[in-house]
Amino acid sequence: MKGAKYFLCGLAVTALVLGSRVESAAQNVTYDQILHSASHPEDWITYGGNYAAQRFSELKQINKTNVDELKLRWVYQLRRSGIFESSPIVVDGMMYVTEPPTTVTALDVRTGRPVWRWTADLPKDLLTIGLFPTNRGVAILGDTVYVATIDAHLVALDAKTGNMRWRVEIGDNKQAVAITQAPMAINGKIIVGMGGGEGGLRGFIDAYDAKDGQRLWRLYTIPTTGEPGVETWEGDSYKYGGATTWNTGAYDPELNTLYWGTGNPAPDWNGDARKGDNLYSCSLLAIDADTGKLKWYFQFSPHETHDWDAAEPPILFDATINGKKRKIVAQADRNAFYYVLDRVTGEFITGKAYANETWTKGLDAKGRPIELPNIDPTPQGNLIYPSITGSVNWTSSSYSPLTGLFYVDTREQGAYYYKGHPTIEPHNPNDTGGGGGQKLVNGDAAYTAVRALEATTGDRKWEFKMVGDSWTGTLATAGGLVFCADSQGNFFALDAGDGKPLWNIQLGNSVRANPITYAVDGKQYVVGEAGNAVSVFSLP
């Protein structure tokens, strides 16, 4: 199938002729266009750059030899302040960026001037339990932009005007359902998950008809009475167990399978009343895109008690391992382990720690963690690595088929974990995650680093250390570059081969959004977002 072409490793990259359009084409994105996103890299057409969520661009006008010549082209200052974590979509000369908590702004990519803006009407008693009221991006299909609102609605907007076409409720915000993720558009369907797991609810992921918003299927991430897996929850704890689907996943069109991570079980820091593995929390789910049926699952952290969601975007690629061609799904998990799985069967191929961890003796032959004793939170506080924010959190890693490396924005930090009460009071913002909590181990010993892992083994090839925190994720390009940023405002480019810094600029505020790249009028741009601004760079 044609759609699988972009998964190939080592594919020959020819010189790309960048589109030159003075006028924006009519926004009309076909499914075929998204399938073949690699052949028109001037657009950044999905949240993860392609369905494989590789955050890899074939653009190479900006490369190792000239990246130090990058100049600022334009800046867009948000009209809505707050925590800015949006990964823009760029298509046909327009950039769609979201502002917190739920505003969609369409910008002219040549100038940064707004073309339209749409803001969701939100309830005054909005519930956001255990999450920041922000938005991480949109999806586009046909001439429609799709956004999930913080109060858990899916909204369809006219891509040219921002006029609202329809709006459907995904979940009841009064029951703590809230959404910050970018939806995913596949063939005729919009896939979207949800958050709010600290509010005592049962996670799910939905598919909606892209035309009218009719719900096509729903998959609950926690089994109910009579379903296999419910026995992994003690008593009725499954009813409030969280396992939400709060970040955007990946899609293999050939296998017609969605890959979506799930959040932690609730209450977060006390598992006494939910004894068992708590399926399918902290797992990667492989879902039939037509029916919503679960094909397989892989649980990274059974009976988890440290808030280590498995919501990090998985990355799909193909590779030869031990002489055998494998279709891979890889994930650098919040729990400090990097996993390589067969994405057809869910078989564990290999895995290893990519950051310091003090909770296991490693993984067994099936990839299950061999837990050390006394790792649970305690009333006095139990020091465990990684911290609650994890070795990585919601930000995306990237994968370059040219280097075969997986680039992960890694955090090295521990935390004292405190035990809360064993039951959760649903929908109560004062009982987030069932009490308990954590205290980060701060100081000079805590740091972040861009780490390059051999994608098929998890072996570390290089790292670039950062001072302080980083909530950015990475972007890899055919120009031999990896872009990342840190919480002190540095936006920078590294040599994808050895991690040497090649360019950096101080953007003046914390960067909390994945970088992207696009091209227009024959010129490649890279986008860095800091504070409440979108900054766009190109060669002179």
Added chain:
Amino acid sequence: MGPEGVYARIRGGVIGTGMPAFTALDDATVWKIVDYVMSLGHEDAGVATGDPQKGRAIWETSQCGMCHTAEGPGGDLGPDLSHIGVQRSTVSLTNTLNDPGHNLPLDAGLQERATYTAYMVYRAVLKDGKVVEGMRVNEDSFTIQLRDAEGRLRSIQKFEVQKLEPEPGKSFMPSYKDKLTPVQINDLVAYLSSLGEAQ
């Protein structure tokens, strides 16, 4: 610190730190918080046993004001000590006077690096071989700003250096362990402990 001290710090905040004044809380709530805080484990903060008047004289003769501010004008190479009495325990002050390099405070001035060690001395060897030594004022992934012993700000791009490393245990403040007697240190600590109030 007793419960009254905790109460005062919740009500008034602690100047020079991120601790705000919780003025909107009712009294009963504040006392519940005090009870909780007092139930937590804590290190013995010690009690000032020296003579603060004598300590003030030692401050003058030791020329602490060359680098610090306490009451009235003073230097700015070291931290402002105008409220040090509510910010540091007597044990902490004594330790710092005896061995300042191993008792550096966490930075409270810059929000983004409030959790890093302040006044850490770094030694940078530039590509031309020149050496710059100074206390870290700020640092990020690509730059570091040092204040040298003369108080000058030295801004360094990390790509400009051959070598950049911290000097743990080192401080521009001398140790007073051999300069003052234990009794004099107690007096100086008593003076420092008297400085400032919860605001």
